[in-house]
Amino acid sequence: MEQEAEQLVPVQQGSSDCSESDRVSRVRKLLFRRMLVGIKDGRFFLGSFYCIDKQGNIILQDTVEYRSTRRSSPSPMEQRCIGLILIPSPCRTSCHVDCSIDEQLSLLGLK
Amino acid sequence: MAALDRTDEATTTVQSRPRIPSGDNSVWADASPLLHAACQDLQEGDLIHGDNFNLFAAMSALEIMDPKMDSGMASTYYSLDEAIENGAAPVPISTDKTTDVRCIIDIMDHLLACEATWHKGHSLAQTVYSCLYLLQPERTSSHALLHSYCQVIRATCKAVLSVVSDSRTHEEEDLFIMAYGLPLSRDGNERCTAMLNAVEETICRQLRACKASSSKRRVSEDIEPLQNNPDLEEGYCKALLCRLRFRKHFYHLLMSMKRPQGAGLELAREHIASCISEIDHIRKSADFLRANAPEMSEQNITTTASGCQPIGFDASLNSRLSAPTPPRSIKIFCWEKALEYFVKLLHDLDIICSYSLNPSLEAALLFVVKFQKSQPDLVSRAHLQLLLVQNGKLFGRYPMFSMISRAAGLPEVAENHDIQKNEFMVQLEQMVINLLKIICTNAAWQRRKLGKMLQDWRVTFVQLELAFKKEFGNTSNNENISFKIYQHILVWVEEQTYWIAFRFLIVGFELELYSVHDYCMVYWYIYIVLINLAEKKHLRMAMSSGAGKKKSKKKRDSLKDAGVNYQISAPVKFLQSQIYLAEGLAMMLAALRNEGRIVPPQSPFSTEHEIFIQQFELLLKACLPDGISYLTYKESTANANFSTLVMCDYFKEAQKIAKELKSSFPNDPDMIAELKRIEQVAERNNIALNVICRLGTPDPSVKISFTLCHHPFFATAIVKRS
Numbered sequence: 043m044e045q046e047a048e049q050l051v052p053v054q055q056g057s058s059d060c061s062e063s064d065r066v067s068r069v070r071k072l073l074f075r076r077m078l079v080g081i082k083d084g085r086f087f088l089g090s091f092y093c094i095d096k097q098g099n100i101i102l103q104d105t106v107e108y109r110s111t112r113r114s115s116p117s118p119m120e121q122r123c124i125g126l127i128l129i130p131s132p133c134r135t136s137c138h139v140d141c142s143i144d145e146q147l148s149l150l151g152l153k
Numbered sequence: 154m155a156a157l158d159r160t161d162e163a164t165t166t167v168q169s170r171p172r173i174p175s176g177d178n179s180v181w182a183d184a185s186p187l188l189h190a191a192c193q194d195l196q197e198g199d200l201i202h203g204d205n206f207n208l209f210a211a212m213s214a215l216e217i218m219d220p221k222m223d224s225g226m227a228s229t230y231y232s233l234d235e236a237i238e239n240g241a242a243p244v245p246i247s248t249d250k251t252t253d254v255r256c257i258i259d260i261m262d263h264l265l266a267c268e269a270t271w272h273k274g275h276s277l278a279q280t281v282y283s284c285l286y287l288l289q290p291e292r293t294s295s296h297a298l299l300h301s302y303c304q305v306i307r308a309t310c311k312a313v314l315s316v317v318s319d320s321r322t323h324e325e326e327d328l329f330i331m332a333y334g335l336p337l338s339r340d341g342n343e344r345c346t347a348m349l350n351a352v353e354e355t356i357c358r359q360l361r362a363c364k365a366s367s368s369k370r371r372v373s374e375d376i377e378p379l380q381n382n383p384d385l386e387e388g389y390c391k392a393l394l395c396r397l398r399f400r401k402h403f404y405h406l407l408m409s410m411k412r413p414q415g416a417g418l419e420l421a422r423e424h425i426a427s428c429i430s431e432i433d434h435i436r437k438s439a440d441f442l443r444a445n446a447p448e449m450s451e452q453n454i455t456t457t458a459s460g461c462q463p464i465g466f467d468a469s470l471n472s473r474l475s476a477p478t479p480p481r482s483i484k485i486f487c488w489e490k491a492l493e494y495f496v497k498l499l500h501d502l503d504i505i506c507s508y509s510l511n512p513s514l515e516a517a518l519l520f521v522v523k524f525q526k527s528q529p530d531l532v533s534r535a536h537l538q539l540l541l542v543q544n545g546k547l548f549g550r551y552p553m554f555s556m557i558s559r560a561a562g563l564p565e566v567a568e569n570h571d572i573q574k575n576e577f578m579v580q581l582e583q584m585v586i587n588l589l590k591i592i593c594t595n596a597a598w599q600r601r602k603l604g605k606m607l608q609d610w611r612v613t614f615v616q617l618e619l620a621f622k623k624e625f626g627n628t629s630n631n632e633n634i635s636f637k638i639y640q641h642i643l644v645w646v647e648e649q650t651y652w653i654a655f656r657f658l659i660v661g662f663e664l665e666l667y668s669v670h671d672y673c674m675v676y677w678y679i680y681i682v683l684i685n686l687a688e689k690k691h692l693r694m695a696m697s698s699g700a701g702k703k704k705s706k707k708k709r710d711s712l713k714d715a716g717v718n719y720q721i722s723a724p725v726k727f728l729q730s731q732i733y734l735a736e737g738l739a740m741m742l743a744a745l746r747n748e749g750r751i752v753p754p755q756s757p758f759s760t761e762h763e764i765f766i767q768q769f770e771l772l773l774k775a776c777l778p779d780g781i782s783y784l785t786y787k788e789s790t791a792n793a794n795f796s797t798l799v800m801c802d803y804f805k806e807a808q809k810i811a812k813e814l815k816s817s818f819p820n821d822p823d824m825i826a827e828l829k830r831i832e833q834v835a836e837r838n839n840i841a842l843n844v845i846c847r848l849g850t851p852d853p854s855v856k857i858s859f860t861l862c863h864h865p866f867f868a869t870a871i872v873k874r875s
Contacts, residue, residue: 063194066201069187073203078173078181081217083227086173093202093211094188096195101214107225108173111232119173120232122473124225128214137188138181146182 069094072139077102079129080136085109087127091139098131228469233288242285242465244296251380254389256464257299258442260284261396262488263463264306266456269491272313272498272532274329275483281310282335283468290336297355298393301348305400308338308345312407313532320535322594329531335471346401353397360390388441392458395434402427410502410536414549418506418540425503432492432499439488455487494530501533505540512551514560514585517541521592522656523823526865531595538593542586553582558638561645562697567638577616581646584609588653600660603653604771610650611775617643641696648689654682654777662866667768669859670753672868673742674765677786678772679866680735685778687728694722723817727824730810730831734867737803737835741842741870743790744798750851795846804839808832834867841870 062070077091079100086109089102105127110117175181191201200206216222230236246256264284271280286293286303293300314337317323318330338345362376363386378386379393406424409417435458442459454462468483486494501524508520524537543549547556555568572578584606591602621639658679661667667675721729745751759767765783766773773781811832818824841857848855856875859868 063191065187065191066194069191069201072184072187073201076176077184083218085225085227087217088173093200093206094192095200096192096197098188098192100188101211109225109227109231112235113231117231122225124215126210126214128211128216130216130218133218137183137185139184140175140179141182142179146180 076140078136078138078140079134081129081133082135083133087124087129089127092126098134100129100131100134100137102127102129224472229467230470233285233470236285236467236470237289237292241467242292244286244293244299246299246464249381251382251385251389254298254380254393255442255445255459255461257302258389258392258396259457259459259461259463260286260299260465261302262457262459263466263485264302265495266486266488266491268306268310269486269494270483271310271329272494272530273486274323274531275481277310277314277329277332278335278471279468279481279483280485281306282471283466285465285467285470288336288471297348297352301345301352302397302400304338304345305349305404307336309400309404309407311337312404312411316407316411316539317531317535320538320590320593322535322538322590323531346404349397349401353394353401356390356393356397360387360394363387363390385445388438388445391434392438392442395431395438399428399431399435402431406502410506410540413543415510415540418508418510422503422506425499425506428499429496432496436492455489456485456491458488498530498533501527501529502536505533505537508540510548510550512547512556512559514547514556517547517589518592518652521589525592525596534593534595538590541589541593545582545586547589553585554578557581557585557642557645561638561641562693563638563641567634570634570638572635572638575620577613577620578642580613581617581642584613588649592656596660596663600657600664600666603657603660607650607653607657607771607775607777610646610653611777614643614646614650617646641693644689644693644696648686648693650775650777651682651686651689654772654775655679655686657771658682659866661768662861670751671764671768672859673739673746673790674761674768674786676735676739676742677790678769680732680739681778681781682772683728683732683735687725687732690728691721691725694725723814726810726814726817727828730807730814730828730835731867733803733807733810734831734835734838737801737807737838737842738868739790740793740798740801740803741838743793744795745845745857747791747793748795748851750845750855750857795842798842799846804835804842808835808839811835830864831867834864834869837863837869841872844872845870 072091074090077089077100079087079102081087085107087102087105087107089105091100092103093101103126105124106121107124108119108121111120112118195201218226220226230239230241236242245253247253264281267280267283271277282288286299287307290303290307293303314330314332323329356379358376359379363378363383366383367387379390380386402424406421406428409421409424411417439458446459446461454460457463504524511517521537521541540548546552554573558567587606591599591606594602617639621643624639625636658675661675742751746753753761762783765786811828815825815828818828845857854875856873858871858873860871861868863869
């Protein structure tokens with residue numbers, strides 16, 4: 043079953059050839075980094091960046107959920123591990139990656 | 154404008170972000186613009202992913218903000234503290250004492266409905282503990298009534314939970330015992346009941362005082378009334394009293410049932426009777442409560458007697474505690490149904506408590522089988538199991554080996570014989586314990602486990618047989634007690650194995666695992682298993698009465714010719730009537746098929762052979778009995794036809810034996826009822842058989858169907874002309 047599913051995935055690794063845009067390859071470099079995604083209802087998810095699709099839906103691995111315990115800010119945070127999650131693009135409000143200050147400009151700067 | 158909103162959001166994000174630290178010497182860099190741009194460059198269906206990507210695994214990701222998957226979705230309140238600060242669960246509920254009492258009764262009723270829902274297999278966190286008052290035990294301490302009620306609820310939940318988790322009867326209802334992070338009772342039992350008693354006492358006095366003042370006999374003692382409206386005082390006092398007393402007796406009942414060796418069963422029965430009568434009072438209080446409910450609350454809330462929305466409940470606050478399971482939507486029982494549930498639970502517990510704790514394995518097994526017929530729920534089954542097996546002894550009183558040797562018909566001297574230290578005997582004891590536990594579980598799990606355990610029983614039988622041969626060779630030293638023990642126990646193990654096989658087959662009817670087109674093979678197999686069971690039972694009984702001929706290979710015919718060799722006992726005769734019935738049904742079904750009156754559907758999935766394997770794989774693997782296969786089944790049913798079938802008189806024989814047997818069980822109403830059912834099924838099938846025969850050639854306008862309405866597993870044929 044698993045193997046079958048794997049075969050269904052178009053071979054994407056090979057697409058890092060000349061046809062791949064600079065922006066796509068820069069996102070590719072962000073894979074497996076710690077990513078912090080905020081969503082509409084105020085929660086944050088911190089996990090390792092696993093996958094993104096054309097629509098901007100993100101999958102994070104080994105994710106920890108952070109949530110405020112009160113509506114009024116600032117409020118204490120509560121956290122729990124929730125593993126592999128899919129964050130649909132419409133509910134995403136922010137997205138940050140963990141990187142050194144030097145990297146920050148070269149990696150993320152948009153020309 | 155949209156862009157402006159985005160920046161606003163971004164700034165708030167930045168403000169709250171620093172509390173989630175980035176790595177050493179690194180920063181959180183905003184990746185949104187880059188991701189947005191990269192997505193535009195992607196083709197439809199493209200993904201950016203690493204080497205270890207696995208679409209199958211990715212499919213199992215929890216989707217955030219999907220209400221069916223995301224248990225962390227913020228609901229009305231972000232946390233319990235916030236809910237409490239916002240007045241979701243005030244203490245007291247109202248400064249007006251009448252309203253306060255009214256609301257507390259609603260809370261009590263809703264909690265009862267939640268408790269019934271929990272017992273039916275939902276998570277504790279989303280049912281009983283959706284009550285915010287239960288979540289912070291100290292908060293209610295200023296309010297004696299509410300506090301004592303919450304305390305007894307917590308203690309009750311803890312007691313029920315421990316029984317169910319100790320007995321491990323909950324596999325299919327696995328959410329039941331999840332209580333992670335919930336405050337279950339930490340106080341001692343005494344404190345919980347002492348406080349409840351004190352509150353009950355106060356309300357009793359208030360009730361007395363109000364009755365006295367209304368009859369104007371004398372000026373009432375200086376007692377502060379329960380609430381402000383003198384007209385409602387009596388009604389509210391009574392409504393509260395029956396609810397409190399129910400809780401008190403229910404808690405005591407659980408505690409009494411927990412006492413070792415069934416020592417508290419008699420006391421438990423008294424509490425059960427009190428609980429049932431309090432439930433009656435609770436029911437009767439509904440009219441009063443509904444009449445005095447505030448006007449505006451015509452929302453038809455069904456979980457309370459008054460029909461008002463209870464205050465202080467929020468199931469969503471706890472939904473995160475049910476992780477790792479996804480949040481489930483739970484429909485809380487309505488109040489009426491909750492009361493019905495408790496009445497059934499109490500009746501089931503009463504059946505358990507009234508069991509005589511007869512030191513007999515056979516009686517215990519039959520008791521459980523009978524108990525299961527009323528389809529008892531998880532909580533009562535768990536109690537039964539804990540009563541049956543305690544410290545490896547039957548009812549915690551009788552050592553298993555002595556129970557086995559008694560069941561095998563051995564004299565008392567055998568009960569303390571050193572042979573019980575033999576490893577296979579120890580193994581056998583363990584298997585009997587497992588059997589007792591398994592037959593207390595729900596039907597689906599029970600059947601699965603029974604099927605699996607058949608092989609263990611078979612293997613143990615073979616091991617015991619080898620040990621027996623090793624010790625005694627071929628000599629038949631009749632005087633030796635160990636020889637006798639081995640011999641008796643071997644026969645008993647075989648008998649028990651076929652009993653399990655029979656149980657396995659008939660539980661399949663309860664679970665509706667057989668289609669009508671499988672009936673032929675199922676009844677044929679039941680017939681085979683019953684013959685072997687009857688043979689072993691007969692041998693065992695003959696051995697213990699001393700009249701039996703050892704190792705006699707009596708097959709069906711000798712068993713049927715009752716009384717030719719020696720007296721056949723009533724239990725074996727009872728099996729005979731079932732054998733005839735099963736054989737008759739198998740042959741009638743085979744004849745219907747052979748003569749084309751019932752045409753099995755041509756399934757594209759499984760052939761008849763494959764279905765045979767699927768249905769009986771576990772029996773075949775355990776060689777129950779030896780030499781049985783699909784071929785034997787085909788051979789014995791291939792020639793069945795109606796002209797010979799009538800001659801065989803299977804149904805008439807079954808009916809005759811059942812009729813005769815009734816006088817053998819004068820003090821056993823259940824057995825009499827079972828015999829009546831068998832008689833009835835046999836009679837009806839005999840009539841159907843004759844009708845079909847008289848019709849002669851297959852007639853398409855005649856429809857033949859089978860129903861289980863007269864017996865749980867012996868079908869009745871129905872012939873109808875359409």
